[in-house]
Amino acid sequence: MKLFTHNLLTSSIIKGVTKGYPLKIVSRKVEISEKEFNPELIARLLSRVEWSALCEAAESVGHGGDLPTSVPENAEKDEEFLRKAHHVLMEIEVVDGDLVCPETGRQFPIQNGIPNMLLNEGEV
Amino acid sequence: MAAPRGSPCGTQSTPSAGGLADSSLDGHLPMAQLEEGSYLCEIECTVTTGLEQIAKEEAERLAGSRVSAERGKIAIQLQNTNALKLLSLHSVDNLFVVVGRSSVALSGEKKSDLIQVTKSFLHADWKRAVDVWKCFQPSPVEHDLECRPMDSWTRSEMCSLMLNTSQHDAASDQPSHPLNFPSFRVSCHRVGANHSFSSVEAAGYLGAAVSSYLGWPVSLRQYDVEVNLNVDNCLVCITLTLTRASLYRRNIVHFGPTTLKATICYGLLRFAEIEDGEVVVDPMCGTSAIAVEGVICFPGCFFVTGENYPEAIDRSYQNMQPRGRPADVVRWDACHLPLRDQSVDAFVSDLPFGRRVGSRGDNRRLYPGVLREMARTAKCGTGRAVLLSQDTSAMSAALKVTTPFWKRTM
DSSP states (O other): OBHHHHHHBOSTTSTTOSOOOSOEEEEEEEEEOOOOOOHHHHHHHGGGOOHHHHHHHHHHTTOOTTOOSSOOTTGGGOHHHHHHHHIIIIIEEEEEEEEEOTTTOOEEEEETTEEBOOOOGGGO | OOOOOBEEEOSOOOOOOSOOOOSOOTTSSOGGGSOTTOOEEEEEEEOOTTOHHHHHHHHHHHHOSOEEEETTEEEEEEEGGGGGGGGGOSSOSEEEEEEEEEEOOOOSOHHHHHHHHHHTTTTSOHHHHHHHHHHTOSSOOSSOOOOOOGGGOOHHHHHHHHHHHHHOOTTSSSOOOGGGOOOEEEEEEEEOSOOSSOHHHHHHHHHHHHHHHHOOOBOSSSOSEEEEEEEETTEEEEEEEOOSSOGGGOSOSSOOTTOOOHHHHHHHHHHTTOOTTOEEEETTOTTTHHHHHHHHHOTTSEEEEEESOHHHHHHHHHHTOSTTSSEEEEEOBTTBOOBOTTOBSEEEEEOOOSSSSSOHHHHHHHHHHHHHHHHHHBOTTTOEEEEEOSOHHHHHHHHHHTTTTOOBOO
16 A cells, blocks of 8 residues: 555544544555656655645654655656655655554554455444 | 535536547647657547546546547557556556558448448558557467458469468367468448448348458458458448456446446546545445445545445455455445444545446446445545446435535536
């Protein structure tokens, strides 16, 4: 699971949960691998990213050090910033771990990089 | 508040461009544009019904030349040296080179109609068609294939043919090739209710004529060239098959019971008018066929695909390797998408038809649930969905219930 995908995921679908975003990450296995850098893709995806949630997620998997606390002005032309964003959004994969609902503590397991967000009967 | 627009896609067929022109390849590209030694050829491509317009646009972009479309196929005229480029088209299933086309006068009497149909091909340029066919062979064709009419043969060549043909068994696994001729078979595809002959009869008649006129040996199983005789009422078109394996089987390694053809996946993605930088979601992805095609053809987007069925998740995982692509697989229930509100630009999905997977009864609950969740998570105003389904009644019922959220545009 890449951190871009984590940035979209929420547990607010659980009955009664209002603050299901962002999910906490408990990682047991993280893989870093170089991926082709596409600055236009990263620049456009930035508008879809909740930046503070991304920083929190990157921090929790041990790769938050480099990121600024907010998206700089003219980010789409700032190649150094885009590279950092690319690294965090695309190159970090949580292969094994859990996503945790911030409100209820309910865990959603991640196996082989695939989070299981299926709800139990009582949660629907 | 503006509602996100949705565009379910059923089995649409685009209006025909008025049929293909009679054979006259001169004049569509000015002669000045052709490179020396090259010539114009016409390649016909089969397309899933409903995707003809998408295929026409893709072919026009790739070939830079005139493309005509009719139900189930497109025809591209281009320089013969560029024909191989067409293998990279994503929206077509199979390629054929046109030998010739004509319109025939059918009287309703079988023998004379068969003669009319077969006579039409005698003046076609077989050599050029075979030259194009040779370019598409996986291994280089060893011999220079002969393609000239028998009335230009020498006496010794005729004797050699007769000797070899009498030793040749059409049903054997090792056909001989007298004088370097390709072996062939004829397949006839006929449209029209009032023909005086059957497809099998027409195929046999043309086969005998090709054999007599060009000297090619027949082989029904181990053939080099498949000759197609396409008869659409009184329009006859003869083509040679270029693609041994259909192009739609690319990409996917791990098939499930309902894996969609790559060409249809491409068509659905095109209908969604995806732009760079968008988030595209398939909420019921099966084996992720749509996302696999998506990451290849739309590298500027991020794909998230989801499924609840464990075996489908395993197949998705395999098909989405290597993990380097901007995409992820999530296990989820499509009626409870774990996505933030308004985080998705486009949904593209092949909904369960309720036949091989699920049931019609299930669809009555599933479709409205999915449409509601997609409405919540799609970007207001620009969000869109392209959905494929055969269960039109469940879809209509679901759309009625979710009218405030989705506007149907197809």
